[in-house]
Structure formats: C-alpha cells, structure tokens
Amino acid sequence: MSxxxxxxxxxxxxxxxxxxxxxSTPPVPPTLRSRLAALDLRVFEFAAEARWPGAExxxxxxxxxxxxxxxxxxxxxxxxxTGSPRARRAAVRGVASLALASATINTLGKRSVRRARPTLxxxxxxxxxxxQPFTTSFPSGHSxxxxxFATGVALESRGLGALVxxxxxxxxxxxxxxxxxxxxxVLAGAALGAGxxxxxxxxxxxxDQMPAPGRPLVDDVPALPGGEGLVMxxxxxxxxxERARALRDALPHAEFIECAGDELEQQLxxxxxxxxxxxxxGGDGSVNTAARVALRHxxxxxxxxxxxxxxxxxxxxxxxxxxxxxxxxxxxAVAVDVGRFSSEQGSGIFLNTLxxxxxxxxxxxxxxxxxxxxxxxxxxxxxxxxxxxxxxxSVQLHGKQRPLWxxxxxxxxxxxxxxxxxxxxxxxxxxxxxxxxxxGRLPGVRLLAAALSGPLSRSPFHAATRLTRLRVDxxxxxxxxxxxxxxxxxxxxxxxxxxxxxxxxxxxxxxL
Numbered sequence: 146m147s148x149x150x151x152x153x154x155x156x157x158x159x160x161x162x163x164x165x166x167x168x169s170t171p172p173v174p175p176t177l178r179s180r181l182a183a184l185d186l187r188v189f190e191f192a193a194e195a196r197w198p199g200a201e202x203x204x205x206x207x208x209x210x211x212x213x214x215x216x217x218x219x220x221x222x223x224x225x226x227t228g229s230p231r232a233r234r235a236a237v238r239g240v241a242s243l244a245l246a247s248a249t250i251n252t253l254g255k256r257s258v259r260r261a262r263p264t265l266x267x268x269x270x271x272x273x274x275x276x277q278p279f280t281t282s283f284p285s286g287h288s289x290x291x292x293x294f295a296t297g298v299a300l301e302s303r304g305l306g307a308l309v310x311x312x313x314x315x316x317x318x319x320x321x322x323x324x325x326x327x328x329x330x331v332l333a334g335a336a337l338g339a340g341x342x343x344x345x346x347x348x349x350x351x352x353d354q355m356p357a358p359g360r361p362l363v364d365d366v367p368a369l370p371g372g373e374g375l376v377m378x379x380x381x382x383x384x385x386x387e388r389a390r391a392l393r394d395a396l397p398h399a400e401f402i403e404c405a406g407d408e409l410e411q412q413l414x415x416x417x418x419x420x421x422x423x424x425x426x427g428g429d430g431s432v433n434t435a436a437r438v439a440l441r442h443x444x445x446x447x448x449x450x451x452x453x454x455x456x457x458x459x460x461x462x463x464x465x466x467x468x469x470x471x472x473x474x475x476x477x478a479v480a481v482d483v484g485r486f487s488s489e490q491g492s493g494i495f496l497n498t499l500x501x502x503x504x505x506x507x508x509x510x511x512x513x514x515x516x517x518x519x520x521x522x523x524x525x526x527x528x529x530x531x532x533x534x535x536x537x538x539s540v541q542l543h544g545k546q547r548p549l550w551x552x553x554x555x556x557x558x559x560x561x562x563x564x565x566x567x568x569x570x571x572x573x574x575x576x577x578x579x580x581x582x583x584x585g586r587l588p589g590v591r592l593l594a595a596a597l598s599g600p601l602s603r604s605p606f607h608a609a610t611r612l613t614r615l616r617v618d619x620x621x622x623x624x625x626x627x628x629x630x631x632x633x634x635x636x637x638x639x640x641x642x643x644x645x646x647x648x649x650x651x652x653x654x655x656x657l
Contacts, residue, residue: 181329188328192321193267200322201272207312208319209275211287216316217243217294220309224298230455230464234352235301238345239309242297246289246341250334259283265324272323285326285334288317292338300342300351352462352568363649366445367421368476372396374421375447375473378412379403380431388451389426391466396473399424406431413438420444422473422651428452429497433629436483436496436648445649447473454630457496460569461652472651480646481572484556486628488620489637495556495628496648499641501617502538502551502582505625508632541618542581551582554615554641575645580609615641 197204210216217239224236260283265273280286295313299306317335320326326334369375375396379389381403393401400420404412406427413423413435424447425435432448439446449469450458461479463469472478484495537548555578557569622636 186327189263189321190267192328193269193272193324197322201269204315204319204322205272207315208287208323208325211291211316214243214247214290214294216312217290220294220312224305230450230459231302232305235298235305238301238342238349238351239294239297241349242293242338242342242345243290245345246293246338247286249337249341250284250286250289260327260330263324263327267324277325282326283330283333284337285317285320285330287320288326288331288334289338289341291316292335293341294338296339296342297345300346363478363480366476366478366649366651369396369399369422369473372399372473375399375424376416376420376422377401377424377426377447377449378409378416378435380406380409380425380427380451382406382427386451388449388466392426392449392469395466395470409434410438414441417442417444422447424449424473426451429454429456429629430631432457433494433496433631437494440483440494440648445478445651447651457629460572461650463652468653469651472653475654477654478649478651479572481648481650482557482575483644483647484554484577484641485644486626486635486639486641488626488635488639490622490634493628493633494644497556497629499554499556499626499628500552501540501620501624501626501635501639502549504551504553505627505632508627508630509625538624540620546619547581547583549581549583551580552617553580554578555580556643558611573646575613575643576611577613577615577641577643578609579612579615583608613643617641 207216221236221240224232224239227233259281262277262282265277291313295306295309298309317331320331321328367374372395377389377392377396377399379386379401382405389401393399400416402412402416409425409427409431413425417423417438422445423435423439423442425431426449427435428450429452431452432446435446435448438444447469448458448461448463449466450463458464461481463472481496484499486493486495486499537550538552539546539548540552541547542549542552555569557572557574558576558578560568560570617639618637620636620639623634624636625632626635626639
C-alpha cells in the first residue's frame with residue numbers, strides 16, 4: 146500500500162476521545178422483564194428438546210382431554226357417584242373453583258396481556274396438538290382449570306386432593322410440552338386457579354373451617370379397643386350395607402346383629418343389658434329408634450350412616466367407617482340435645498327436625514303411591530298432590546288462629562337459611578329452630594319463596610324464631626307429623642321442647 150493510501154486510511158478512522166459522543170445512543174442494560182422473558186424462552190426450548198419417556202403418547206392426549214374442562218367434569222362425576230359425602234363435596238367444590246377460574250381467565254386474563262403463542266419450530270411434530278389454540282397465550286386456561294379443580298378438591302379432602310394433584314400437574318406440564326404455552330403462562334394460570342379455589346372457600350367455608358358441632362365433651366364414655374363391648378344393630382333395609390361390612394372388619398371384637406327395620410327397637414332393647422355402648426347402622430329413622438333405647442338404658446350411642454338420609458351422623462362429623470372407628474376406640478364423645486314432642490295421640494323424640502303441614506303430607510303421599518308407581522314417580526305424584534291443595538293447616542300458634550302451609554322445628558339452629566335442612570354448628574345449643582310458612586293461595590310459590598328468603602329475612606310468607614319450648618293448639622285429630630323422616634299422627638295440643646345434652650354420642654377426636 147502506498148504511503149498516501151495509508152494516510153487516507155488513518156484519516157478515515159475516528160479520533161479517540163475520553164469524552165462521550167453525545168450524538169450516539171448508549172447501550173440499554175436489560176430490564177428484569179426482558180431477562181424473565183429470555184429465561185422463559187430458554188426453559189421452553191429446553192422442554193421442547195428434552196426427551197420424556199412415554200410422554201409423547203400420554204401428554205398430548207391428556208392436554209386434549211382437558212379442553213373445555215371435560216376431564217375435570219368427568220373426574221368430578223366419578224367422585225360424586227362414589228356415595229361418599231366428602232367426595233361429593235370435594236367434586237362440587239372442585240367444579241365451582243374451575244368455573245370461577247375459567248370465568249376470570251376468559252374475561253380478564255386473556256384480555257389484559259395479549260401475548261403471542263410460542264413458535265412451534267423447536268417442538269417435534271409428534272408432540273404438537275392437532276388443533277392449535279387461537280387465543281392469546283397468557284395465562285394458560287388449562288393450567289388454571291387444573292389447579293382450580295385440584296386445589297378445590299384438596300381443600301375439602303386432602304386424600305382426594307393427593308390423588309388428583311398428579312393429573313393436574315401433568316395437564317399443566319402438557320401445555321409446555323405440546324408447545325401451546327410458555328412456562329410463565331402455565332405458572333400464572335396455576336396461580337390464578339389456586340386463587341379461585343381459595344376465593345370459593347372464602348364464600349363457602351369447608352367443613353374444617355366451620356365450628357365443630359356437638360358440645361360439650363364428655364369423659365364418662367368408655368373407649369372400646371377393637372369394638373369390645375359395642376353391640377351394633379344393622380338395619381338390613383338401609384341403603385349402604387357395605388359400610389357395616391367395613392366396620393365389622395375394623396372392629397372385630399364388636400357384636401353385630403342384622404335385622405329388619407320393624408325389629409330394630411326389639412333387638413336394641415335385648416342388646417342393651419350386655420352392651421357398654423349401643424351402635425346403629427341405618428338412616429335417620431333408625432338412629433331415632435336407637436337413641437330412644439340408648440336414653441332408656443343410659444348408654445352412649447355409636448352412629449354409622451347407612452341409610453338414604455343421614456343428617457344426624459353427618460352433622461356429628463361421621464361420614465365413613467374410619468370416623469366412627471377412631472371415635473369408638475378412643476372413647477371420644479359429646480353430649481347432644483334431644484328434641485321431644487307430645488300430643489293427645491302420642492309422644493316421641495327427634496334428633497333432627499319435626500314438621501307439620503306440607504312435608505308430612507308429602508311423605509305420606511309418597512308412601513301411598515310408591516307401591517303402585519315406583520319410588521321416583523311416587524315423588525312426583527306426591528308433590529303434585531300436595532302443591533295443588535287449597536286448604537292449609539289451621540292451628541293456634543302463640544294464641545292466634547293461623548293458616549299454615551308448613552311448621553318446622555329443628556333440634557338446634559341450622560346454619561343454612563332456608564327450609565331445607567343445612568348443617569348445624571352446635572348440637573347442644575338448647576334451642577328449637579322454628580320456621581313457619583303462612584297459608585294462602587299458591588302454596589308452591591309460597592314454599593319456594595320462603596326457602597329462598599331465609600329465616601332472617603322479612604318475607605311476607607316466612608317467619609322464623611328461636612325458642613326453648615313450642616306449643617301448638619287446635620291441631621285436628623289425625624294430622625300427620627313428620628320427625629326424622631318418619632310420620633305419625635298428632636291432634637289436640639302439641640308440645641315441643643328439649644332435653645338439653647341428654648344423649649351421649651361418639652364422634653371423631655379430630656373434630657372435637
């Protein structure tokens with residue numbers, strides 16, 4: 146190169162200066178957001194390149210099965226048909242949490258952050274979904290639904306939650322594996338889903354959050370290791386005999402006697418002299434019979450839910466065999482109130498509810514028609530018969546003649562505000578939960594309006610109060626009266642009162 150060219154080359158170079166060039170833009174350091182985005186991309190690419198044994202056959206199919214929540218509705222249905230009250234509550238809570246999460250994602254989440262879906266180049270063709278999603282990527286709706294359902298189930302039952310959690314995790318992981326979402330989308334969706342489950346719990350508390358019913362504790366009830374000293378009477382007509390069989394295996398030293406429903410009281414009276422505790426497996430009617438015998442012989446009662454309706458057992462916190470076994474072997478029990486009624490045509494006790502009017506008529510008509518048309522159709526026929534009646538019950542209440550479609554008295558206060566019985570937070574509060582529905586036209590409308598309004602409302606149809614004693618005069622002879630699912634007749638003057646803490650009943654220590 147000539148000296149002249151060399152000089153021209155040197156002149157073309159910019160002179161070095163310690164002063165910054167004010168005309169140029171200095172490099173911008175990466176922000177936290179950009180660093181996170183880069184990390185998100187690297188994790189996505191790592192997952193796309195990784196070889197997961199067996200995942201190519203399972204995860205894409207699992208991801209597709211969770212479209213529109215179909216997988217979770219199927220799992221919820223399977224839990225519901227098990228017959229376990231805890232499983233049914235877990236299913237309902239899981240589906241409710243999923244619904245809230247989906248609504249939040251679709252109305253707020255997808256519209257707030259419009260993030261594009263990942264590029265599928267690094268994802269092997271065999272992993273990709275057949276139909277690619279067209280909505281924005283952030284957050285992952287599948288992950289939100291999976292986390293919401295699994296968290297909702299776990300809040301109601303830790304054991305069931307542990308079974309559902311691996312499936313939910315796999316659904317969330319499948320969204321990255323198939324290239325549908327970045328990892329951050331999945332994490333955000335899962336967080337929103339779990340938050341939805343906790344929001345549902347804030348609106349509808351789980352049983353663990355609610356006050357434990359059945360106070361006070363009693364210390365004069367014997368612990369029965371292996372069930373020794375327990376005589377358990379099993380109603381063969383009850384709907385769930387498998388629970389009694391499981392209890393027999395769990396308490397090998399207990400005595401089990403199977404009998405028909407009309408023999409319950411006779412068998413209980415025979416067993417009482419040799420028993421340290423009486424047990425009953427059946428529905429609320431069977432439990433009522435066993436409670437009468439236990440009161441006569443001053444014995445503690447062990448209740449295993451085994452019928453169609455098991456309100457008393459469930460309010461005690463006994464939902465399956467394990468609950469009762471732990472209570473009996475540990476000697477854990479509480480004292481509960483017993484409702485009592487008497488009239489010119491007889492007397493009795495009730496542990497749950499007592500009612501006059503529409504409900505006893507419904508039960509009586511259902512019994513009359515069930516032998517002719519079958520159980521389910523009998524319910525419909527009975528309901529139509531009762532709702533078309535144009536003459537309500539006429540009684541004297543608080544000194545005034547009143548037409549009533551329904552008079553309800555609950556043994557202790559029910560937490561759910563309506564005509565249908567909810568859970569009691571205290572089985573020894575000494576109170577009667579009394580509700581009435583006034584007579585008039587359109588009984589169906591009045592009953593429904595009263596059920597929806599709740600006892601603390603000012604419904605023109607519905608009134609509610611808490612009493613320690615109730616007197617109803619002027620009851621026509623032969624008026625049906627329902628108590629704990631059974632029906633009898635009353636007439637003349639009807640008295641309803643309480644025996645406070647009159648019955649000792651086993652219940653799980655974990656709920657005490």
